Amino acid sequence: MAEASPISVAFGKAIRQERRKKGITQEELAEKCGLDRTYISQIERGLKNPTLPVAWELAINLEINFVTLMAAALQHIPGASH
Amino acid sequence: MAEASPISVAFGKAIRQERRKKGITQEELAEKCGLDRTYISQIERGLKNPTLPVAWELAINLEINFVTLMAAALQHIPGASH
DNA sequence: GTGTGACTTTAAGTCCGTA
DNA sequence: ATACGGACTTAAAGTCACA
Numbered sequence: 129m130a131e132a133s134p135i136s137v138a139f140g141k142a143i144r145q146e147r148r149k150k151g152i153t154q155e156e157l158a159e160k161c162g163l164d165r166t167y168i169s170q171i172e173r174g175l176k177n178p179t180l181p182v183a184w185e186l187a188i189n190l191e192i193n194f195v196t197l198m199a200a201a202l203q204h205i206p207g208a209s210h
Numbered sequence: 211m212a213e214a215s216p217i218s219v220a221f222g223k224a225i226r227q228e229r230r231k232k233g234i235t236q237e238e239l240a241e242k243c244g245l246d247r248t249y250i251s252q253i254e255r256g257l258k259n260p261t262l263p264v265a266w267e268l269a270i271n272l273e274i275n276f277v278t279l280m281a282a283a284l285q286h287i288p289g290a291s292h
Numbered sequence: 293g294t295g296t297g298a299c300t301t302t303a304a305g306t307c308c309g310t311a
Numbered sequence: 312a313t314a315c316g317g318a319c320t321t322a323a324a325g326t327c328a329c330a
Contacts, residue, residue, distance in 0.1 A: 133263035
């Protein structure tokens with residue numbers, strides 16, 4: 129499958145990082161969010177471009193501030209100084 | 211058209227706010243972003259759920275930090291303490 | 293200069309499976 | 312517990328004519 133946009137790739141890395149930090153599985157996170165497990169997998173691997181509501185839901189269920197999550201994502205982008 | 215999710219509605223308000231702050235029109239912003247003017251209109255009115263890459267592109271062309279933009283969006287959500 | 297509805301095309305998001 | 316793929320359904324992307 130083709131890779132998504134840089135921001136989505138970075139977002140995926142942040143999600144994986146936070147999920148592991150919480151010690152939960154993709155399946156658990158998926159269920160909490162009401163999303164499919166394979167979709168979480170695709171997001172974490174940077175293969176999909178999630179919508180704002182999806183990003184929001186992920187933040188809520190990872191119990192991390194939405195803005196903090198976005199900031200974490202930016203850490204994974206080389207030229208992240210906008 | 212049906213209203214989008216709360217985060218998208220809030221995001222739309224932030225976009226409109228920042229765009230006006232920059233003193234540019236929807237048409238100008240649309241051209242910079244390579245998007246359609248009417249699509250910008252729909253986002254600002256909270257009728258669409260933009261993807262991360264779209265939000266990213268808007269931030270770049272509004273010359274605002276992505277995280278800052280998201281923080282501005284949260285200001286428009288009542289219970290924004292996640 | 294923007295709002296709006298209807299529209300077509302593309303990608304998000306699901307569900308099945310295999311490894 | 313996750314990667315990966317194919318086929319599928321739904322929603323977002325993107326456009327247009329008109330008010």
